[in-house]
Amino acid sequence: MKTRAQYKRYTRSKAGNFFYFFFLTLFGLFSVLPIIYTICTSLKPLEEIMIFPPRFFVTRPTFENYAALPKLLATLRVPLSRYVFNSIFVSVATTILHILIASMAAFVLSKLKFKGCTAIFVLVQFALLYNAYTLAIPQYVIFSKLQIIDTYLVYILPYLPSTLGVFLMKQFIDSSVPDALLEAGRIDGAGFFRIYRQVALPIIRPAWLTLALFAFRDLWSMQPQGTIFSEELKMLPTVLSTISAGGIARSGSAMAATVILLIPPVTVYMVTQGSVMETMGSAGIKE
Amino acid sequence: MKTKLGINRNSEIRTGMLMLSPFLILFFVFTILPIISSVVLSFTSYDMISTPKFTGIGNYIKMFSRDDMFPKVLRNTLLLAVVTGPISYILAFMLAWMINELNRGMRTVLSFLFYAPALSGNVYLIWQVLFSGDSYGYINNAMLTMGLISEPIQWFKSPQYAMAIVMIVQLWMSMGVSFLANVSGLQNVNPELYEAGCIDGVRNRWIELWYITLPSMKSILLFGAVMQIQSCFSIGTLVTALTGFPSVNYSTDTMVTMLMDVGTSRYEMGYAAALSVFLFAMMAVTRVVVGKLLDSVGNQGGRR
Numbered sequence: 001m002k003t004r005a006q007y008k009r010y011t012r013s014k015a016g017n018f019f020y021f022f023f024l025t026l027f028g029l030f031s032v033l034p035i036i037y038t039i040c041t042s043l044k045p046l047e048e049i050m051i052f053p054p055r056f057f058v059t060r061p062t063f064e065n066y067a068a069l070p071k072l073l074a075t076l077r078v079p080l081s082r083y084v085f086n087s088i089f090v091s092v093a094t095t096i097l098h099i100l101i102a103s104m105a106a107f108v109l110s111k112l113k114f115k116g117c118t119a120i121f122v123l124v125q126f127a128l129l130y131n132a133y134t135l136a137i138p139q140y141v142i143f144s145k146l147q148i149i150d151t152y153l154v155y156i157l158p159y160l161p162s163t164l165g166v167f168l169m170k171q172f173i174d175s176s177v178p179d180a181l182l183e184a185g186r187i188d189g190a191g192f193f194r195i196y197r198q199v200a201l202p203i204i205r206p207a208w209l210t211l212a213l214f215a216f217r218d219l220w221s222m223q224p225q226g227t228i229f230s231e232e233l234k235m236l237p238t239v240l241s242t243i244s245a246g247g248i249a250r251s252g253s254a255m256a257a258t259v260i261l262l263i264p265p266v267t268v269y270m271v272t273q274g275s276v277m278e279t280m281g282s283a284g285i286k287e
Numbered sequence: 288m289k290t291k292l293g294i295n296r297n298s299e300i301r302t303g304m305l306m307l308s309p310f311l312i313l314f315f316v317f318t319i320l321p322i323i324s325s326v327v328l329s330f331t332s333y334d335m336i337s338t339p340k341f342t343g344i345g346n347y348i349k350m351f352s353r354d355d356m357f358p359k360v361l362r363n364t365l366l367l368a369v370v371t372g373p374i375s376y377i378l379a380f381m382l383a384w385m386i387n388e389l390n391r392g393m394r395t396v397l398s399f400l401f402y403a404p405a406l407s408g409n410v411y412l413i414w415q416v417l418f419s420g421d422s423y424g425y426i427n428n429a430m431l432t433m434g435l436i437s438e439p440i441q442w443f444k445s446p447q448y449a450m451a452i453v454m455i456v457q458l459w460m461s462m463g464v465s466f467l468a469n470v471s472g473l474q475n476v477n478p479e480l481y482e483a484g485c486i487d488g489v490r491n492r493w494i495e496l497w498y499i500t501l502p503s504m505k506s507i508l509l510f511g512a513v514m515q516i517q518s519c520f521s522i523g524t525l526v527t528a529l530t531g532f533p534s535v536n537y538s539t540d541t542m543v544t545m546l547m548d549v550g551t552s553r554y555e556m557g558y559a560a561a562l563s564v565f566l567f568a569m570m571a572v573t574r575v576v577v578g579k580l581l582d583s584v585g586n587q588g589g590r591r
Contacts, residue, residue: 024385028400031462034413035403056425105310112303120311127318129517129570130325133547134563137335137556138321138328146316161313167513168468171506176475192302206471214464217406265406273398276471277391 035262042066042255049252065252069260072243072253078231080239087235090155091219091264097156098215099208102165107196109166110173111182121170128163136225143227154227155235159219165211172207173200209272216268220261236261329560339557346561359537360545363450364520364566367541368573371454372519375461379511382462383469384496398470401462411528414456418442418529443530446538453526453539460525461518465511472507476500501584508584512577520570523547542566 041049043061073080109121139158140149148154177200185195201208223237231238240261244254329346331339350357386397417425420441427439442448476499484499501508523543526532530539532548542562550559 020385024382024397027382028397031459032400032403034407037413037416038407101309101313104306108303108307112299114300114303120307123319124314125513126567126571126574127314127322128513129520129574130318130322130567131521131543131546131563133523133543133550134325134560135318135321137550138324139317141324142316142320157313158317161310161317163314163318164464164514166310166314168510171468171510172472172475175472175503175506176477192299193306196306204475206474210467210471213467262407269399269402269406270395273467273470274395276474277395 038255038258038262042252042259044252046249046252049248065256068253069243069256072246072250073239076239076242078234082232083234083236083239086152086233087220090152090222090235091216094156094159094219095212095215098160098162098165099211101160102162102211103169103201103204103208104196106166106169106173107200110170110177111179111200112192124163124166124170128167140226149227150229150233152233155219155222155224159215162215164214168211169204169207172204177203206276209276213265213268213272217265220265325560326564328557329564331557332555333557333560334554335556336554342557346558347565349558350561350565356537356540356545360540360542363537363540364522364542365569366450367454367457367522368516368519371457371461371522372515375458375519376465376511376515378458379462379466379515380469380508383466383473384500387470387473394470398467401466404460405463411456411525414452414529418452420444444535446534446536449530449534449539453522453529456529457519457522457525461515463518465514468507468510468514469504472504473500476503505581505584509578509581512581513574516570516573516577520566520573 037056040056040058042065043058043063045060045062045064048055048058048060076083109117109124143149143154143158146157148157181199181203182195185199190198221237222235223241228234240254240257243250243257246254328339330341330343332342332345333339382401383398386394386401389397419425419427420439420443422428422431422439424439424442426442427436430436431439440448442452480499480503481495484495489495489499521543522541526534526539526541526544527547532540532544534540543566546559546562546566549555549562
């Protein structure tokens, strides 16, 4: 049996190949510029940050911006560990719950065609388009009616029904979980929930891994406006703002903190996408 | 009710309802209810302090006949959407498709590079430094050194450059959600279809793309399209970060920067709501048209 790679290898001219990789690499390098700039700046000593003409790269790298962080962080009113806990707790818990809720709803909307499914799904798609800014005021009223302002719930609950997740999951289930598989499960006597858990979820793994990345990235950098007042409930981006507020002399340290804060989302990216790349199509499913 | 297979459809529906309800309840409370109130607010005058006063279609009349800023932001919004929307949509698919045939390591590295702007929080910063209006800006600095210009160009303050820069930055940032959805969507295309295509005489990647890859990706393509419509009509924070608010002669301001200004500094929430209802209507129409267009993809030879 031949592999997919052999089927896919169509011929391309040498020049074509060259431009192919040239284009991809150029675009890739251009895209990664802000991260490189952030890292470079975090390694710059103060006189290099202020230098004229400005330089992109660092000439005399130093770790003094990183070394200054512990002293800066020691002045925080709430211990750093509290912010770290909040960030990790909110991001991880919400991501998991979001994937669960979104994938269950999507599976029902995709496979259990009862009255009203189409209407709900149309609503989901169009709600996604509505401008988020204008919704902030009515949402605030709802938060205060539910009395969730200044609690962890104000981070978690509104994010859970994020329509992007249901939409993404539904589209993946539509395209890669054939109805025949559902029938097979039914014949084997599996209940609807079991088919979802044991058949659908493994097949749409690339989708929920990707969704995990989106959700984690959003939540990790979340800085709610006017819904969290207690310093004890704030997350790491607040610490970053506190450092940045120290003016230009602190800008090196702010960059250092930015680099450190980038590590978790980049790690989540590596883990989830590495795993997505591993999945080689939904092999073995015959229609 | 029992089906021919002896499955209790009613019990399946009960389970299904139970699985759907957490989403449905939260969706109604945190999304639908706010949208309904926003639509209702658009027919009122509301300053966030006193109770909303019903004004009928007053806000809409004001928008179309008495607001000098509105025609400008409408023009900018449409221009940005028409230029950046299709280009970033096609780019997000083409790049995902191009890296899909590379080996796993290369694929992971390249998709990381493309996705990097979405990961790093301070994406505008690099552009602000590049195009900074004083002679400290990298581009001004380089052009001064090379003698191309004699004095620094105020990139973000010159209407003739500002819009182009906003477009470039928006395109550069567009490898986000729909790009990664495409990457994983391509992973999920059944490899047997490629094999079958090969046996049926597909001899070139473009034919394979049109008749096999695109039709199997239809639902993901629709997802990408909706996300793209959402983002290209909602360009706002980017504009304010680069060109400030208001931009010179409103040259780059959009519906979103306008409605944020109306809501935040003028406290006219009713008017802001009316603007967002109108913006939504434009996006909804685009969504319907794009849906029709996507239906025709790969139609002559699609599977099933």
